[in-house]
Amino acid sequence: MLDIAEELHRWARQGRDFAVATVVAADGSAPRQPGAALAVDTDGTAVGSVSGGCVEGAVYELCQEALRTGEPALERFGYRDEDAFAVGLTCGGTIDVLVTPVRCGAPGPATGTGGAAAAADRTAETLTAALAAAARGETAAVARIVRGPAGFLGRALLVRADGGHSGTLGGPPALDATAVAETRALLDAGRTATVEIGADGAQCGEPVALLVETSVPAPRMIVFGAIDFAAALAKVAKFLGYHVTVCDARPVFATRSRFPDADEIVVDWPHRYLDSQELDARTVLCVLTHDAKFDVPLLVRALRLPVAYVGAMGSRRTHLDRLDRLREAGLGERELHRLRSPIGLDLGARTPEETALSIAAEIVADRRGGAGSPLTGAHTPIHHDPARRAGRIGSVA
Known part of the structure; x- marks a missing residue:
């Protein structure tokens, strides 16, 4: 999501509601990695990408549905041998996509009274603050629940470079405290990744998975x-x-x-x-x-x-x-x-x-971690995991 922060921050300042779809997990030869995002506003304007074109249409519809219902959603897209040309990643990979509605203007389906509405408002406030920080080039990280107890999907908190944080994942204080510690560690490294918090750390009955996206100054x-x-x-x-x-x-x-x-x-x-x-x-x-x-x-x-x-x-x-x-x-x-x-x-x-x-x-x-050799005729992966080479200090991806 933070990869398109400037445009989304502009939408938020204009009071334009939008839904943002973010890759939260990728496996195999997926074209985009966790953190890549596509957003759609209420006028149908789209910005960003989650798959390089493979599933953009289906994700666009998910964003529109989230705007109508005000509910977040998690969807998996992957290659299927029996129907390679249906909606899916024909390159052979699998991606999980989290779709979150963000209300910036008039009240919508997710606002009003009740705990769910209040949680949605807090999430929107946290996400818009994260977008503003990233658009200004500040060092910050946002953590969102991508797997956990019912009703927790998409909840977010923001961690800043000075150690302060805002927002909440809900549940007991231990959940936020553990999430903040994990997020700070990734922020120090300038990494975007998915982290798991066990049931003991979450203290909400079941493990919680977080997508942590970091925004750091340009290298x-x-x-x-x-x-x-x-x-x-x-x-x-x-x-x-x-x-x-x-x-x-x-x-x-x-x-x-x-x-x-x-x-x-x-x-x-x-x-x-x-x-x-x-x-x-x-x-x-x-x-x-x-x-x-x-x-x-x-x-x-x-x-x-x-x-x-x-x-x-x-x-x-x-x-x-x-x-x-x-x-x-x-x-x-x-x-x-x-x-x-x-x-x-x-x-x-x-x-x-x-x-x-x-x-x-x-x-x-x-x-x-690439070899710099032609891909034609090769049997090596197209996408590599960054690796520290012997005697050489590598960069953080």
């Missing part, structure tokens, strides 16, 4: 070297959702006119700027300086940081010379093994745009 990509390849890479990185900084010690090259797609342009020595930054495990560092006086002191620092990816541009001869210089500077083989150099995948790239695509492809493959 950073810092591109060192204000060259034409950097301009192309900044454009591709923005498309992939990175907050992009271009850093170069030469003010004549590090200009806004040359890097219109960058979020920040910094004129400073690369290693000095890197020393001034607080970086996390999702940060990507691309060294395109192609000059030993810049890239050696920079890489000595970069390869000792717990970041997701460090890549450096240069020929194979430059790479070998660079490794010798880095060893002389005190780096060990484990640290050098983390360096992606020459940077990018072998696409036969020549132009800055092609090279940027090559670099971006390697970053995605590293983040998602």
Whole structure:
């Protein structure tokens, strides 16, 4: 749901009621992962996707039904051999979809008097607060019940970066307390996942499953070297959702006119700027300086940081010379093994745009655990679980 937060926040501010369908579980070759969402307002306007097209029509109808009844619903969609072209995921996967009505305007079927109506109002308030936080780029997480006691489906609570929380899942205080602790753990890791709370933790008669969606600031990509390849890479990185900084010690090259797609342009020595930054495990560092006086002191620092990816541009001869210089500077083989150099995948790239695509492809493959090989004729999974590779610190998906 938080993946379409900006649009849904705008709907909420306009007082437009909507129903949001969220993938809460995925199995097999499902095209979208937990957290992916499709929403439909009372005018029939739709935004987002839960399956890349396979079951959008059926989910759209579920959203309209939820708007009419005011009741949440949980539906499973999957591939069936005997009827592959019926409603289902013909790619072979299975997804569970939670549909939740959110009333932002006039009272509807779920409002009025009674405990169920009050719970629906609290859920809508919590979800709109979560959407507002995500739309503002704040760090927050929303947890929703996707399996549990009758009447609890869809109830939500919001956990913020400062440790505060709002909303309630209902039931005894222990349920909220356990859910908040689980949600904080996932928020710290920047992960979206489904978690189980046992009957003892839930204290409501049966286990409870929660979908926890996190909203964290965009991951950073810092591109060192204000060259034409950097301009192309900044454009591709923005498309992939990175907050992009271009850093170069030469003010004549590090200009806004040359890097219109960058979020920040910094004129400073690369290693000095890197020393001034607080970086996390999702940060990507691309060294395109192609000059030993810049890239050696920079890489000595970069390869000792717990970041997701460090890549450096240069020929194979430059790479070998660079490794010798880095060893002389005190780096060990484990640290050098983390360096992606020459940077990018072998696409036969020549132009800055092609090279940027090559670099971006390697970053995605590293983040998602892909091999970077053609899918045609392969027997490996299309979608991989991110894995920490030996000697390399991976990013949080």
